[in-house]
Amino acid sequence: xxxxxxxxxxxxxxxxxxxxxxxxxxxxxxxxxxxxxxxxxxxxxxxxxxxxxxxxxxxxxxxxxxxxxxxxxxxxxxxxxxxxxxxxxxxxxxxxxxxxxxxxxxxxxxxx
Amino acid sequence: xxxxxxxxxxxxxxxxxxxxxxxxxxxxxxxxxxxxxxxxxxxxxxxxxxxxxxxxxxxxxxxxxxxxxxxxxxxxxxxxxxxxxxxxxxxxxxxxxxxxxxxxxxxxxxxxxxxxxxxxxxxxxxxxxxxxxxxxx
Numbered sequence: 001x002x003x004x005x006x007x008x009x010x011x012x013x014x015x016x017x018x019x020x021x022x023x024x025x026x027x028x029x030x031x032x033x034x035x036x037x038x039x040x041x042x043x044x045x046x047x048x049x050x051x052x053x054x055x056x057x058x059x060x061x062x063x064x065x066x067x068x069x070x071x072x073x074x075x076x077x078x079x080x081x082x083x084x085x086x087x088x089x090x091x092x093x094x095x096x097x098x099x100x101x102x103x104x105x106x107x108x109x110x111x112x
Numbered sequence: 113x114x115x116x117x118x119x120x121x122x123x124x125x126x127x128x129x130x131x132x133x134x135x136x137x138x139x140x141x142x143x144x145x146x147x148x149x150x151x152x153x154x155x156x157x158x159x160x161x162x163x164x165x166x167x168x169x170x171x172x173x174x175x176x177x178x179x180x181x182x183x184x185x186x187x188x189x190x191x192x193x194x195x196x197x198x199x200x201x202x203x204x205x206x207x208x209x210x211x212x213x214x215x216x217x218x219x220x221x222x223x224x225x226x227x228x229x230x231x232x233x234x235x236x237x238x239x240x241x242x243x244x245x246x247x248x249x
Contacts, residue, residue, distance in 0.1 A: 006146070
């Protein structure tokens, strides 16, 4: 199954705060089979994965990560279509990326 | 159990300017626009060179597009492949009928419509006059 990962630098002109989005897409026979969208922040030169929306494994879900990259919270979105999870993930990340980042820093005690 | 996001915690340690926040939010939207395009047509992936950097170029945010292009040019100069994803202005969907169709309908019924309007105004004036007349009487 072909799988592609696309990184997006969200704040390319910034020198102090760096954030990126990784989109992973898998497709088979010309049709999308699963995808994930991952928000990452770079603090002190280290890349931390903060949150990921995952539409694989037949069920969409959202992961929150700890500083070591392990899942510390998993929220399922049962019976969601690709379109629905795309809409939800976009609204959520666009509105809450900063809050996810702040929560991550507080929760994990990351030194800025 | 899903962990709720905090509501009142200050964004401590943030060094984001309002411009940066706007740029990040626009780029999140743009990345999803790219993903939506791929969902609609997965063959787009075949046209992107492996390991290419995706440069988002939103028509409605020229400053964001310019910043992304600058980063794209720098990546290209460093030897990386670049793929520009243009995001066109969103078309506003209207529930009204198409203008051309509206014209055909109005030209056909124009005379009748104008007549009804005249009749309506006439009736209103007549009724008003009648009521006034009755009140005064």
